Amino acid sequence: MPADLAVIGLGHLGLPLAQAAVTAGIDTVGYDPDPRPYAELRAGRSPVEGTLTASEVRRMLSGGFRPTTSAAELGRVRTAVICSPAPLGADRTVDLTALGDAARALAARLRPHTTVLLESAVPPGTTENFLRPLLEEGSGLLAGRDFHLACSPSRLDPGNRTHTLANTPKVIGGLTPACTESAAAFYGRLTDKVVRARGPREAEMTKVLETNFRHVNIALVNEMAVACHDLGVDLWDVIRCAETKPFGFQPFRPGPGVGGHGVPVDPGCLPYSTRTPGHPLRMVSLAQEINDRMPSYVIQRCATLLNEHGKSVRGARVLLLGVTYKPDSADQEAAPAREIATRLMDMGAQIGYHDPHVLDWRVRELPVPRADSLYEAAAAADLTVLLQQHRTYDLQGLAVKAQLLLDTRGATPAGAAHRL
Structure with a gap:
């Protein structure tokens, strides 16, 4: 038919x-x-x-x-x-x-x-x-x-x-x-x-420009997050102030790494042709390097927070919240949660997770225990890490229940948790 x-x-x-x-x-x-x-x-x-x-x-x-x-x-x-x-x-x-x-x-x-x-x-x-x-x-x-x-x-x-x-x-x-x-x-x-x-090339390059615009700006604000933490500056307040400028600025926010179908797919080096050599997009390559480092930085912050509270990563119970690449979605494409979980497991941590959109989650082909009761799991965990701010999460209530909360998205009320 x-x-x-x-x-x-x-x-x-x-x-x-x-x-x-x-x-x-x-x-x-x-x-x-x-x-x-x-x-x-x-x-x-x-x-x-x-x-x-x-x-x-x-x-x-x-x-x-x-x-x-x-x-x-x-x-x-x-x-x-x-x-x-x-x-x-x-x-x-x-x-x-x-x-x-x-x-x-x-x-x-x-x-x-x-x-x-x-x-x-x-x-x-x-x-x-x-x-x-x-x-x-x-x-x-x-x-x-x-x-x-x-x-x-x-x-x-x-x-x-x-x-x-x-x-x-x-x-x-x-x-x-x-x-x-x-x-x-x-x-x-x-x-x-x-x-x-x-023509077709202009249409194809439009996608490259749009995607890498986000990629580069996410990398910039991720670098700012690391620098601001080292300097004792509240980056989230800096962004709040900067976004009041009515021209020449668009707010981006840091996170534990990039994910999704668009950002990782577009190339950092344009292909060779018969007439010209390849054209490396150096700023995009650097952005990729910076964003690829964010899961490691999250691990570093986890280890530091646990150490400051007299605990080691080895044997620590760590609860990961939100394992998808974007909020209120079940799509896990290239989400940083899997790399973060893998590294914590390599360091001897006991990993659990909660995500209202993901009922079964595996790392290295092994099932990760899913928390049935979010508050009870957060209260029992040595460290809770917010990786994705799904709308269903009551972050203020979660901050009260959790022993130790690291917020990688800046979604919790000011002073309620440790922010990236």
Whole structure:
């Protein structure tokens, strides 16, 4: 049965896009070669933590959404949006394996006049130098003449109910002006505003700039946190004062490390081309180094606090609160909690955790004990560490119950806990 849209990749990007399309009345099929997302969706559950609720999945299915593992469905759509994951490999370069697999599956069934869109976070040049050749070679069609090709990197903020796909402007860069307009016609059905970039590279680089803007500023405030602690300065009060400036300043706040799908994925070094060498973004590389040090700094603060209260890390009962990468979400992608737990365990600490959104948490494939009663667990722990400030946490009450509380988010009332 033909559909208007195929979303390729039913992960943290593809699922919300498919949901928005179904809501807009677009006949949508979701393709993923992995059978697990198909099975979960058919059972009325989201295959990705922190994306859609079970009720949202059921509404999608009742609205006509069809998940599938059959690539044959890709040859029967007008528009195909590739949302395949592009994670960092061990060498910190972007792994385009899943994107390549998606492109080959689509190319074998690509029909003339189809619009192909790329939403994955990729290095500049990927749409033209990687995706385009795969599509053309596999289909025998020419991009820009026989089918439309454009990049529109996702700006999704998982769990954000204020800034949604509908009210967040969509940046589009097509291979040709006609490609851009075809993409704009599609996204115009989903969002209030489209922004036309000069081409795919400008659209891809927009994502790099947006993500690294946060990355660099988070690193700056993380460095300020360490310096202010050493100087006896209340950084949180400094930020409170600085954010009253009505121009030239945007507040960022420190934390135990960076996480999520965006910050770690965008490269710190732009790729080589045939004409120029690679371009290292030195400020981004330094930001990465600083942010990567934050879990170690949290461990250092934990050890110091325990020592100041006559206790050693070895044998200490440490309760970690919030193990997700962002508040009020179940998504654990690249959250610093796992590294912090691992290091504390290596030092001989007894680790427990509490998170209202995560019912089972494992470190090194071993289950970590989950606290049933938060207050009782905090009262019993030698040290409680707030890693994520979920809305359900009563931090003032927690500060009263906990023997010792380290707040890495600055969320507790002033003077109620030790802050990062």
